[in-house]
Amino acid sequence: MFFRTLSGRFLLLTIIFVMLAEVVIFVPSVARFREDYLQQRLELAQLASLALLATPDDMVTPELADELLKNAEVLNIVLRRNERRELILSSPMLQPVMFTYDLRDASAYELIKDAMVTLFINDEEIVRVIGRPVKGAGIEIETTLEIMPLRNAMLVYGQNVFLLSLLISVISSAMLFVAVRFSIVRPIRRLVGNMMTYQQDPEDATRVIAPQSRVVELRAAEDTLHDLQTQLTANLKQKERLAQLGEAVAKISHDLRNILTTTQLLADRIEMSEDPTVARIAPKLVNSVGRAINLCEQTLKFGKAEEAAPRPEHFKLAELVDEIIDSENLRDEAEGVKIRCEFAPDFALTADREQMFRVIINLVRNARQAMVATQGGGEICVRADRTPSGAELKVCDTGPGLPNAAKDKLFQPFQGSVRKGGTGLGLAIAAELVRGHGGTLELAETSESGTCFRIHLPQK
Template identity: 35%
Template sequence: MTRDIAKVPGPFAGLSVKLIAAIALVILLVEVAVFLPSLANYRVGWLEDRLRVGGVAVRVFDTVPDVMDLPAEITDPLLQAAGAIAIVYRREGQTDLIGLEAVTMPEQPHLADLRDTNPMRLIVEALDTLVMGGQRTLRIVGVPPGAGDAVVEILMPESPLRADLLTYAGNIVLVSIVIAGVTAFVIYVLAENLLIGPIKRLTNQMLAFRESPENGTLVIVPDAARKDEIGILERALADTQAELFAMLRQRRHLADLGMAVSKINHDLRNMLTSAQLLSDQVANLDDPQVQRLAPRLVTTLDKAIAFAQTVLDYGRQQSAPPRAEPVDLRALGFEAALSAALTGHPRIVFENQVPDDCVISVDPDHLARVLTNLFTNAREALDASPEISSPHVRLSREHTGDGVRLVVADNGPGLPPRARENLFVAFEGSARAGGTGLGLAIVRELVEANGGRVELLATERGTAFAIDLPSGAAAGG
């Protein structure tokens, strides 16, 4: 199976570009949020400036009994200063108007009432002026400073306001882009030195170490001065790589040693087999001393050959993934008992207490090996204890809250302390002299491969192992 080689992203696809783009976008969004009220305030200020000119006209109106008699030499400068075509003055039910003589009054001017200070309305009207304010006539209504309760209306083209708003908006946009760019660049430089740069370095070193994990020079050298999260990550990763490097070296040494032991064990088994054949021939001699020693020799050779064969089988074991399928647990228990030489045993009774309709979902080969190993251990313990009356091995099933539990129990002598201390450890957990301890190691490996757990139960007499399988195994029964 080929493994895809990971690569560090290019300059336009890595964290740097994403970070600077995100920062610039956030700043621009903030600028937009600030820009709209600022635009509305600029428009209001512009309109208030025109309204102040109208206030000057109010004071003129107050000093003249009949506004209509004011000469053009007085009214035209007021109108031109305000950029207006007409000014209307309303007070105490009286309305006065001055306007340019050559201008036709519009029928429906666009209203800009400065007495309404709703912020959302001001923002909407500012945007409306930018989009629609090219050819309209504007009607400004408000109360200028010093005018008391008098209301002044100014009629004027909206195009000068729109032109000034466009200029103001363009300046704001330009300044916003500059601020966003400078801010993003400064933050990027800081982030590059404090965050992105170290992450890139860690990424490159991790990828290099992945390609050659047995190269000790590729182990990360952490920055001892950093006490933040990056420093903690560097030190943790360095420790992990150092442990992995040491483990791989040890694994390679163990693999080489295991290969050598396997070859030695294979040759040793052949020699022991030859010795067994010779011992069989020696056992046929009539010498009384030979007849007395031959059985012990044959027994010793049988144990040595069994030990060598067990080690070879363990070394050749393939860790294939489990394939779960519905299994008749009661029938499988009888098959395992037959393989473990429990069925038909002259002294030991096998009790299969699993119901007839019990079906679980599990790998049948794995579970058969597990039960066979446990049954074999129980049989050997009972065979080695002839003083036990009514020896038996029992298989039972229990339902748990999150799955199913199988219990294999016997009434034998129990496990010695050494076996309990090294339970499920290969070559260490044997309960009898000359054993390899591989049976329980294989049991744990196969049960865990199927998502379960195996444990030794506390009992007053004998030995009991519980196999807990996950909820998916409880198919029925």
């Protein structure tokens, strides 16, 4: 579990990376150690052989030769001083020479390869080492020695390097661990902690984060979060105010509708008045009151935040449109408006019948109102087709087209209306009802020769 945390990951990775780096350093440094070891033996051998110079015939007693060789920790020494003169110290060798190492022009590759081979030698072997005498004391020095002491020294050295690497990696990982905890983990925890407290009450502005990190990336995250939270808190407050306002409007609409309904009853009576002036004004009064009641009712309906979920049923479109024709008084072209259906008489839909009635009647009424108001009549056409994903309905008219002011905010409540007496809710409600079915309502086209709305309804 610990290694799944950010600091745990860093700790593990640092140990792995430092150990990898140490392996890369280990091999050449062991090779270097071996070369130094051999070079040191050559120098000791050179010193030992120089004792021969003090004698007249370059010879010492076998006891002294033995002691000199022991001191230099080698078995044989040959120092070539010039082409003719050689100084030789030798002791009897129990075994033949196994390898010859010439250090004079050995490449790095050779040194590394020989060092690795040495590490794996297991028997008591004898090796010959050739080098250059130090301080120009001759042209070549050659010595033989046992390999085991060299191998053991190399193993001890390798072990030390390994332990040191381990120590370095543990110390550096621990330091990095502390650094990561302080500079990354702690600020991230603070960020997450703030998100959680903010989430509990996003309307409380005191819970908005105060950026304070000095790490650039974390500061950017804090700044962005700060902006986001400030904006969200402000939006939530505004939404709350709007909700309160909406509630107040709903209450006013409700009471106003009741008052207006009473007024309408009284106005109905005035219509029967004998007085010609009163009789002339009365219908206008009744109409105005009727429109005011309609506005109150629509506002109340819209105030019920969401429409009920659709209850789909299978019904014939022709029958639904027939009811709309009656409701909109289009049966006998009363206002010069004709209606035509372009779909098969048995074309059926699966949808909430009541809601689809409201959608289509809104579109038909808009078309009728627009044509009556501007050109005293026209034709409305209701089309229906099957599509691969459902059904497509179209309500088209030969009216004047949408006014520019209406186009921009067509489906937005209270905003799209430019019609006198219109509330601007019809299309917003229709679009919401279609959306509730998983479909879309859109303006297909509009021009001076007419307007066409298209509904797409998914069908199972």
